[in-house]
Amino acid sequence: MSIKNTLTIWFGKFMVKALHLLGRDAGNAPGLILWEMNKDCLKAFKVDCPIIAVTGTNGKTSVTNYLNHIFESTGKKIITNKQGNNLDTGITSLLLQNCDMKGRVKADYLVLEIDESHVPVIFSKMKLETLVLLNFFRDQLDRNGEVETLILKVKKFLETFEGNVVLNADDPNVSRLGLANPKNKNIFYFSVEKYAGATEKPYEVGEGKFCPRCGEELKYDYYQYSHVGKFRCPKCGFGDVKPYVTAKNVKLDVPSIEFEGEEYKISHNSIYYVYNLSAVYAAASLYNFDKKVLHETFEKFEVNNGRLEKFNVDGSSLLVNLAKNPVGANMTLRVMNEHKGEKELLFVLNDNLADGHDVSWIWDINFSVFNDVTRVVTSGTRAYDIAIRIKCSGYDPDKIVVKPELDDAMAEFFKNKGDKYAIANYTAIQPTRAAIKRYKAKVKEGRENG
Ligand SMILES: [Zn+2]
Numbered sequence: 001m002s003i004k005n006t007l008t009i010w011f012g013k014f015m016v017k018a019l020h021l022l023g024r025d026a027g028n029a030p031g032l033i034l035w036e037m038n039k040d041c042l043k044a045f046k047v048d049c050p051i052i053a054v055t056g057t058n059g060k061t062s063v064t065n066y067l068n069h070i071f072e073s074t075g076k077k078i079i080t081n082k083q084g085n086n087l088d089t090g091i092t093s094l095l096l097q098n099c100d101m102k103g104r105v106k107a108d109y110l111v112l113e114i115d116e117s118h119v120p121v122i123f124s125k126m127k128l129e130t131l132v133l134l135n136f137f138r139d140q141l142d143r144n145g146e147v148e149t150l151i152l153k154v155k156k157f158l159e160t161f162e163g164n165v166v167l168n169a170d171d172p173n174v175s176r177l178g179l180a181n182p183k184n185k186n187i188f189y190f191s192v193e194k195y196a197g198a199t200e201k202p203y204e205v206g207e208g209k210f211c212p213r214c215g216e217e218l219k220y221d222y223y224q225y226s227h228v229g230k231f232r233c234p235k236c237g238f239g240d241v242k243p244y245v246t247a248k249n250v251k252l253d254v255p256s257i258e259f260e261g262e263e264y265k266i267s268h269n270s271i272y273y274v275y276n277l278s279a280v281y282a283a284a285s286l287y288n289f290d291k292k293v294l295h296e297t298f299e300k301f302e303v304n305n306g307r308l309e310k311f312n313v314d315g316s317s318l319l320v321n322l323a324k325n326p327v328g329a330n331m332t333l334r335v336m337n338e339h340k341g342e343k344e345l346l347f348v349l350n351d352n353l354a355d356g357h358d359v360s361w362i363w364d365i366n367f368s369v370f371n372d373v374t375r376v377v378t379s380g381t382r383a384y385d386i387a388i389r390i391k392c393s394g395y396d397p398d399k400i401v402v403k404p405e406l407d408d409a410m411a412e413f414f415k416n417k418g419d420k421y422a423i424a425n426y427t428a429i430q431p432t433r434a435a436i437k438r439y440k441a442k443v444k445e446g447r448e449n450g
Helices: 003-021 029-037 060-073 088-097 116-122 147-158 172-179 271-286 291-300 326-338 360-364 383-392 406-413 426-449
Strands: 051-055 078-080 109-113 130-133 164-168 187-192 219-225 228-232 245-251 256-259 262-265 309-313 316-322 343-348 373-379 400-402 419-424
Touching: 003 029, 003 088, 029 088, 051 060, 051 116, 051 271, 060 078, 060 109, 060 271, 060 291, 088 116, 116 147, 130 271, 147 172, 164 172, 164 271, 172 187, 187 271, 219 271, 219 326, 245 271, 256 271, 262 291, 271 291, 271 326, 309 426, 316 326, 316 426, 326 360, 326 419, 343 383, 343 406, 343 426, 360 383, 373 383, 373 406, 383 400, 406 426, 419 426
Parallel strands: 051 109, 051 130, 078 109, 130 164, 164 187, 187 245, 316 419, 343 373, 343 419, 373 400
Antiparallel strands: 219 228, 245 256, 256 262, 309 316
């Protein structure tokens, strides 16, 4: 190891140690400082085990957690960024916490969630074995720029990549990347058969309606959600791929799906979640996992952490989901609307740096369908913006309550018992979860005292 690399690792380890001694979580900081000092700092680590990375606009954290659970279930030692520190600096911090003084990282596998734009940077310095690509939607435009720029970045990386690439066949933005390197024989597509909620016309605003190969307008047989569905280019045939894995017989009322003729019970009734599981199944299949582990995982494992997280609060059932873009929000609304009976919605919207200060994306959320939604509570730094957005969709303004402070919002939201749904954007999700837990504790305390 060169002197520069040795010093990089020593200094990094020292920072992690110092932060721990101060009782602080290492977080992103050591990685950030290391990158300031040495742009090649990732090269100082010695990673000999296979690396599996998950990227895409929505679902990275969930899919990474699922894969981690599956790999760990078989007794393997995994290093993963479960909490989603998915930039180059976050990965550097993660490795610092898991390496010895020589920079050696000891594990059976690294299972990493990686931000789309950071895939090329990170894996030009570390050897990647498998890349899982979920979808590309408009997201946090302030930071990422247009989605096309992002796709081209990943495409450039894939042009010389020869490892496994697991791709969503039903998202043209992703599927096109299977053509990036004609020499790579390790391209594996996953797909989901038409489900009962699929539509002939797009339900939401989407991208990717033109053939990336010849520019012709793509013809869709159906849309599963957003621009994800069964498409084909009438001119050049783009879209004709043979999936490695197809989820069949999607029954969201059970809920269950079928892979290779076997039925799997699953724990959430959303098509968006079925796509995540199909990606997990495809990636796990490359590593020959016992089907028993997959059954157990699909039926019981919960990511929580604000990803389709279920709560029981004072006699009400609540489903909380993170949404940092219109597609994510639409997905939760769709799950809510498909649920029969009356329900209430909480929407928490912040505009902090990590969210992007521009909240105009809320105008691309489809609020036109609101089945039996009896009340909406809005909260967060932009509580009024989201309330106006919902009002403009034609929803009765008398049924909207604005409570910018989260604790006030919870007291209001749980005033009535029943079925409830909550959507929170990026920096709002953890405070929202914390406020729910505080409210639960308060109710419990009230009961014990009286
Ligand atoms: Zn074409």
